[in-house]
Amino acid sequence: MEQEKLKVEESLNIISEMVNSSKYNLSEDKGIYLMWGYAVAISAIIHYILQFHLEFKEAHYVWLSMPVLGVINTVYFARKSKKKKVYTYIDRALSYIWLGFLFVILALLVISPQFGMNVVYPIFMFLYGIATISTAGIIKFKPLAIGGVISVLCGIVAAYLNFEYQILLLAFAIVCSFVIPGHLLKNTK
């Protein structure tokens, strides 16, 4: 095996076969993506119903669902990285985009008492836009980019609306940028 002389054609075949075999699997993290999409959309709708239809003052407690999902998310990726045998450029790019996204969301939550939630909500939608459009470019998946653009547009509209409608827009933005593209990701396993 070692001494054999390869033909040029064989060399090209080996290269293309190896390149294909280490491609990123788009659908690997589909479940986690959908989990976040549904959770944020449902939480936003519950928040809206509790606060504006049932006049429940502490409606924002519904967002305590987020740290719980954060734990599930962390456990999922910790387990995955233990089993992971290969680390690609795409893995690194995606993890830093979403890590940066998380930091900025947390920073916004910290400063939100200063500006009020109605200022912060449109910015959340812009952030979904940045993160999903960049992810779309990296994994070459158009529906995600369209969802990201819709998120940004929702953010612009939300800036001119009351908080009541901002929550609904947030739910709509997340359905367009997470839920729909998540379901469109093909199962390649």
Add this chain to the structure above:
Amino acid sequence: MFDPLDPLLHSQLRLAVMSLLMNVEEADFNFIKEKTKSTSGNLSVQVNKLKDAEYIQVDKTFKDNYPHTTCKITDKGIDAFESYLNALRSYIKPTD
């Protein structure tokens, strides 16, 4: 004129290893073994040759008390791979 092909890369398994590593940040030994459908013994010989040529960097650590080997392509390896591809190109140029 045909360019000379780097003998270190012009071998089935070594070329496969280098092609895999060109595409990822790092990969563990078992992943490479699985993808190249090679045996541990042969792969480890070829990996050492690539390492001696400084085409790849090999890190041996422990993961859950088991030895864990990861491989990563070096800048020298990337240059060598690119030259190899360019040399290959000279063989497939249309002869007109």
